[in-house]
Amino acid sequence: MNIMNSTCYKGFMLLVFVGFFFIDFHLCNADPTDGFTQIPLSQKNFKLQKPYDKPLQQRYSYEDAIRSFWVYDKDKPFKPDSTTRPRTEVRVSGYDYSSGIWQFEGYAFVPNGTSGVTIVQIHGAAVGATSLQLRIYNGDMRYYKYNLVATNLYDKWFRVNIIHDVDKGKITVFIEGVKKFVVKDQGPGDLYFKCGVYAAPANSSNYMESRWKGIKLYRK
Template identity: 50%
Template sequence: MLYQSIFHQTFLSFLLCITTLSLVASDPTDGFTRLPLSSSNFQVQKPHDVPQDQRYTFSNGVHTFIVFNTDKPHTSTSNTKPRTEIRITGYDYTSGVWQFEGYFYVPSGTTGVCIQQVFGGVTAATTSQSRVYSGSLTHYLSPTLETNIYNKWYRFNVIHDVGANNVKIFINGVQKFNGNGRGADDHYFKFGVYAQDGASYRMESRWRDIKIFRR
């Protein structure tokens, strides 16, 4: 009976361990292949009449983006709102499953701004926009992905499955959004600051450890 009791306890412990492991969320990059990325893939877009170093810097591995709501667009012929962004080049895509990863930091006071985009779509210019409004990170205007984000670093992952017309967003490895895309088009990733309605006078985001994956 003693051996039987020990066996049962050991078996139950084993089952508990397996159950616990099954509840642990997998990393969003599992099953993906990381692609080579260098500074040559980073195209800076900033107000066309301002020197780049007044709106964008890269120091100690951190990209810092600043834009003001009174700034001009990134080209003299554009009618878009002001932005300071990096457009990732060399990895435009029209099919497949692609993933962007980076760590972002938004200082307090920044609001009404898009900090990351999946560009391209049939029904709109973008398939995904992650925006900051009053300290919350949102997918477009809603839903809210994370609250109280100011002055903290967050891991950010967005997965775009073109064929399934699906977008997933993860914050610190936890899925926060799973929804429809906006149709297959010529897509690419962008990150930085891009003013939206209700933009604060000064907008800033910082990014580090940028990676691109494909499955």
């Protein structure tokens, strides 16, 4: 009887351990998009900006579902009266937001040598022009020019997920499905996502390029 009780107890504890292991494993492998609803996007939702004096095909291509963006450090801004740095970017339009929980997803590729450039951002804020900029400096990703987000990103595709909980004022960045960075946003505003290449205020390489595929938008 004692032997049976001991065996049953060991079996019970094994089941408990396996259960906890399964729960922990499941949580560790949760996808950033779990619980979100994907928003349908079409070509009309992708609005392009590029140096105002250049034909689009000289700074952007869309082939085999890959969007390639490139710009030079001495290029003109996106319109003649702008004092901003050169850019070739796509704005996800039609879904500006000012409340709720929103998520951007895309796969990015940054070729070696591209540096001092924002590759994805949340435009709009109560203070300043943006709530988030993720920049590449020498193959590493930074929050603006400050906090290190991820390293060794040159010459490979990597998944980017950005969750913006407007009501809580919180932005969370995932790289390859792993939470890498959490930051307070810059306050409410007319908010939207952009990606491509936008030269940083200083220390930009002469040539800047990023490629994107699988761009999606979600909300909760």
